[in-house]
Amino acid sequence: MLRFVNICLVLALVALAYVIYEGKYEARALDEDIGGLRKEIETERDAVAVLRAEWSLLNRPDRIERLAKKHLKLNAARPQQLVTIETVSDSAFERVRMEAAEDSLPAGSAPPSKVKSVAMPGVAAPAAPENLDDLPAATKTVSVKTVPIKAPPAFQPAFPPPVTVSPPGQ
């Protein structure tokens, strides 16, 4: 009986030793993986830092201003052009809409049935109502008769494109 217990214990010990040995090597391999990943993260982080620096460099206000002067036909905003949404009443919208409609119509013709809304670039265009008469009175959609907008000239950078920085260490 005692001998049987002893044999079992020895077998258990061997099995345990193997499990521990396996576990240890697995852990070591994982450690190496972690080290490798850490290094990779570090490399990526350095690359991101370089790219952020370059992004800021390209977004310097003086550079943007220079490019805007060169490629855009815009002036500095005058105080008359700055309004808050509170000061723009619905009647103001309505008046503008009527004026625009009258301006563009040849005398005596019927009012236009379809008016397209003009959306500012960068602002999501509101769902364009097909018929203005369907509009609820309080809608804030900026609706004017289509004004021909001069297409801006295609953007042609006059300077050589910036040198792309490849991530270091690769």
Place this chain on the structure above:
Amino acid sequence: MAREPHISVTATPAERASLAKSRNRYRLACLAFALSFFAIAVRLVTLGFAAVEPGSGGLHDISTTVHRPDILDRNGRLLATDIKGATLYADPAKVIDRDELVEQVASVLPDINTAELREKLKNGKRFVPIKRELTPKQQAEIYELGQAGLGFIEEYRRVYPMGATASHVVGHVNVDNKGLAGIEKFIDDNPQLAMSAPENAVGGEAVTLSLDLGAQHVLREELVNAMTVYRAKAAAGVVIDVSSGEVVAMVSLPDYDPNYREQALDKDRLNRMISGVYELGSVFKVFTLAGALDGGSATMRSSYDASQPIRVGRFTIEDFHGKKRRLTVPEIFIYSSNIGAAKAALDLGIERHKAFLGKLGMLGRLSTEIGETAEPLIPSPWGRLNTITIAYGHGLSITPLQLATATLPLVNGGFAVNPTFLPRSRAAGLKQSPSVLKPATSHSMLQLMRLNVLKGTGKRAEAEGYRVGGKTGTAEKVVGRSYEGSALLNSFLATFPTDAPEYVVLVTIDEPKRVPESHNEATAGVNAAPTVGKIVARIAPILGVAPKLPGEQPKFDAKVLASY
């Protein structure tokens, strides 16, 4: 004794005795083994818990410079950051063929001095730096040379993407990435600053400033323009939030690019805002009249006789825009009467005048994150003549930043807010500041400053819709031992919008010339004032100050909208 060991009944008495004797030895041995196994077990457990040392990097990768936090403006735009660069060095002791090595390195880096490098390698130091800040491509090519004795050090390098735009506030670092000036130095002295701050986009540390890059750029550009147009020697300007004390823009020209730190050594590029003391001239009348109104020695209706020059000893004090009559307090302000200001100060009293200036912080040093301001030059003893001249801004030299700071209580309802380069809310700014003036004084000063822009010497500072108020200052500079009429230091101290002040703007222009653009004049009203007007017109929208136009409700202009 727990129990008797089992002893065979067949044992002889002698055997029995020897067994009993060895029992104690047997126990001792057991104890010794138990202890040693326990010690081994403890050691194993501690080894198991010990952190695994991270795999060491490449053979030659050693980082020598410290990593610094990023510096951001109030809107999170990057003002300073670290990027990694490699420095190539050679270890002469390991070099096999010196000439071959030099030749091969020169084939990758054509700009190195080969003769000098050969000489250095021959002299046999252990560390010969060859080139700093290699590009990754160059580094790879050097690797491919496969030369023994070459190595790289990975170093952090500080870069300032905005260049000179915010140089005097941000400061710069030395070759070891230690902060030498400005906020960079402040970060080194206060390491907790970066730790408490929220992390930047890539999980690194970052310090956020009160500066607004847009406003900073406008201020710098307009000052550069002013310097060019008026052919001035130097210019400086600051924009401070009146309630929070946040400095949203500060420029001193000529400035330097912190990416080329050696430029900072040039004495001419010092930060005039905090390191230079000047007699700032008539802008001091703001404080003289504020003192008189606050001390109760004058009201807005008081008047002083300005028909005769004041004679004190061998000095005669005259008016530049002389009216030769009695002037009321608003008239003294808008005509910038020296005689009137001097009389108002004398009426207030020499001691009270001095105490009032002290209360506004003009007689001490002002402490900010980017360093203390220079020591003001205070006359000692401070007599009657001193009070007379200081009333219109001569005889007391202070830094421009102090002047702008002293203006804050005059326009924000009386709170002596300390300027700061770190973000602070308006409520916190007012809460932390003692009240040094009556709110009524502040109200009167705003009226006077606005009046001066509408009707007085500051007309050209008007920015449509932004209700600018301010005071001109045309100070003659001391050249040698006497005041020089042709060397002027002009300034304009402004606040906007005057109906609910948000910002104070101070611009000083050093030695502007008489040029056609300023109607061949050189007073502050034709150069400093229009510069402030242009600055306000551009920064007010950036800083979110709403324009207010007289007359009708702003017309909604569909054509303008459509053309965008």
